[in-house]
Each structure stands twice: as C-alpha cells, then as structure tokens.
Amino acid sequence: MSGHSKFANIKHKKEKADAKKGKIFTKIGREIAVAVKEGGPDPANNAKLRDVIAKAKSNNMPNDTIERSIKKAAGDVSGVSYEPITYEGYGPSGVAVIVEVLTDNKNRTAANVRHAFSKGGGNLGTTGCVSFMFDKKGQIIIERSDDIDEDELMMLALDAGAEDFNVEEEGYEVLTAPEDFSAVREALEKAGIKMASAEIAMIPQTTTTLTDEQDIKKMRILLDLLEDDDDVQEVYHNWDEPEEE
Structure with missing residues (x-):
C-alpha cells in the first residue's frame, strides 16, 4: 500500500468519522463493553481496555463519554453481550475485503453484510478465502511534525518492541506483532x-x-454500506484507494 494512500485513507476515515461522531462512538462503546467484560473495568489491569481507550481518544471521544461507557459496561451484568464475527469476501474485480463485527444478532448482521457485498458488486466468501493475503499487525500512524525527531522516534519505537518503522512523506508508520x-x-x-x-x-x-x-463506484458503495452499519467495527481491504477529488 503506498504511503500517500495510507495517510489519505486515514484522513478520509477521520473526516467520515467526524461527520458521524455518534456512530463511531457507538462502535467504540461496544469495544469498551467487550474489553470490560473480558478483563474488568480498571485500565491499569486490562491492556485491551487501555488500547480501546487510546483508540477512543484518537477518535476525539470525550473522557466523560469513555468513563460512562466503562461504568455502564461494568454494571451491565445481565445486559447485551456482543459476539465478534469476521466475514471475508470479494469486492469488484476480486478486491479482497475483511469485515470485523460485534453483534448481538448474528442473523441481522449476516443479512446486512451480504446485502452490502451484493450492492457493491461483490460477494461474501468462506472463512479464510482472503485473510491469507493480509498480515495481522499493530499499526501506529504518526503525522510528521517539527517537534518529532525522526531518529529518536525510530529508536523509541524499536526499543519498545516494534518490528518495523517506515518513513513516509506525510509521517511515520510503526508496525508491531x-x-x-x-x-x-x-x-x-x-x-x-x-x-x-x-x-x-x-x-x-x-x-x-x-x-x-x-468498479470504483461500486467499491465505494460497498465500503460506505459496511462502514454505516452499527455492527461493523472495522473494514479492511487491499484496494489502493485513490484520493477523492
């Protein structure tokens, strides 16, 4: 994936998220609920919760909203439980697509995901049909800034256990296991x-x-439909998405 595209994609995602703050906060709220149920409400003792809180902050979720979500999940003993499911499939011209969901209704979610693929000129595949084309990595993106010394940043990341440090025109990508x-x-x-x-x-x-x-139009329809679905947490694909004019 080209560096330019990577940073363009993140900006594009951020702009879309800003336009739909309520939706993105709902999705992160589900991730918080799952993390709290798995490891408890104290971030000091729950690494997964710490990671979700960092994700929430990078999406400009207010601290009081984060705290409310944690408290709600901690007190919600008999409440809704969300099941993680991963769907794999193909977009137009065989673009590989992975969809990660958290759902309280598998039938509803499966129907919605299938509909999105169909509308976007693609089709759902079987488990494992495209995931072998991807590597699961921790990915940290840092925008270029006058305050950041490139060599110091690289040493800091590598000393902390990063696998790779990529320098790009608009910033830096840190990859980890x-x-x-x-x-x-x-x-x-x-x-x-x-x-x-x-x-x-x-x-x-x-x-x-x-x-x-x-194909480009259909691929955008597919991604928009998936990203608009409350059950869908993340969508990954191998389309080298051009910047929209």
Missing part, C-alpha cells in the same frame, strides 16, 4: 507522541488498483 502492540503504543504515549491512529489491523501484503469507473 499483535502481542507487542500495547507496550509500543504505551511507550510512545508516555513520550508524549501524538498518534493519528493506533490499532491492531489487517494489513494487505499487496494492493489492487481499480481502473474501471463502475
């Missing part, structure tokens, strides 16, 4: 490094370029 993600993210946070995004992601090994206008 999933199990080292929390330690690296926390080391950067303690050093006062502002992160544009920090999450465990499925990163494509190679990318696909779409040249047909109809």
Whole structure:
C-alpha cells in the first residue's frame, strides 16, 4: 500500500468519522463493553481496555463519554453481550475485503453484510478465502511534525518492541506483532507522541488498483454500506484507494 494512500485513507476515515461522531462512538462503546467484560473495568489491569481507550481518544471521544461507557459496561451484568464475527469476501474485480463485527444478532448482521457485498458488486466468501493475503499487525500512524525527531522516534519505537518503522512523506508508520502492540503504543504515549491512529489491523501484503469507473463506484458503495452499519467495527481491504477529488 503506498504511503500517500495510507495517510489519505486515514484522513478520509477521520473526516467520515467526524461527520458521524455518534456512530463511531457507538462502535467504540461496544469495544469498551467487550474489553470490560473480558478483563474488568480498571485500565491499569486490562491492556485491551487501555488500547480501546487510546483508540477512543484518537477518535476525539470525550473522557466523560469513555468513563460512562466503562461504568455502564461494568454494571451491565445481565445486559447485551456482543459476539465478534469476521466475514471475508470479494469486492469488484476480486478486491479482497475483511469485515470485523460485534453483534448481538448474528442473523441481522449476516443479512446486512451480504446485502452490502451484493450492492457493491461483490460477494461474501468462506472463512479464510482472503485473510491469507493480509498480515495481522499493530499499526501506529504518526503525522510528521517539527517537534518529532525522526531518529529518536525510530529508536523509541524499536526499543519498545516494534518490528518495523517506515518513513513516509506525510509521517511515520510503526508496525508491531499483535502481542507487542500495547507496550509500543504505551511507550510512545508516555513520550508524549501524538498518534493519528493506533490499532491492531489487517494489513494487505499487496494492493489492487481499480481502473474501471463502475468498479470504483461500486467499491465505494460497498465500503460506505459496511462502514454505516452499527455492527461493523472495522473494514479492511487491499484496494489502493485513490484520493477523492
């Protein structure tokens, strides 16, 4: 994936998220609920919750909203439980797509995801049909700034356990093994490094370029439908998405 595209995609995602703050906060609220149920409400003793809180902050979720979500999840003993499910499929011209959901109704979610693929000129596949084309990594994106010394940042990330440090025109990408993600993210946070995004992601090994206008239009429909669904937490794909004019 080209560096330019990577930063453009993050900005594009952020702009869309800003336009739909309520929706993104609902999705992160579900992640908080799952993390609290798995490891308790105290971030000091729950690394997964710490990571979700960092994600919430990078999406400009207010601290009081985060705290309310944690308290609600901690007190919600008999409440809704969300099940994680991963769907895999193909967009137009065979673009590989992975959809991660948290749902309290598998039938509803499956129908919605299937509908999105169908509308977007693609089709759902079987488990494992495209995931082998991606690597699961901790991915931290840091925008370029005069306050950041590139060499110091690289040494800090690598010393904390990062696997790779990529320098790009608009900033830096830090990659980690999933199990080292929390330690690296926390080391950067303690050093006062502002992160544009920090999450465990499925990163494509190679990318696909779409040249047909109809394919591009359908791919955007597919992604928009999936991202608009409250049950869908993350969508990963190997389309080298061009910047919208």
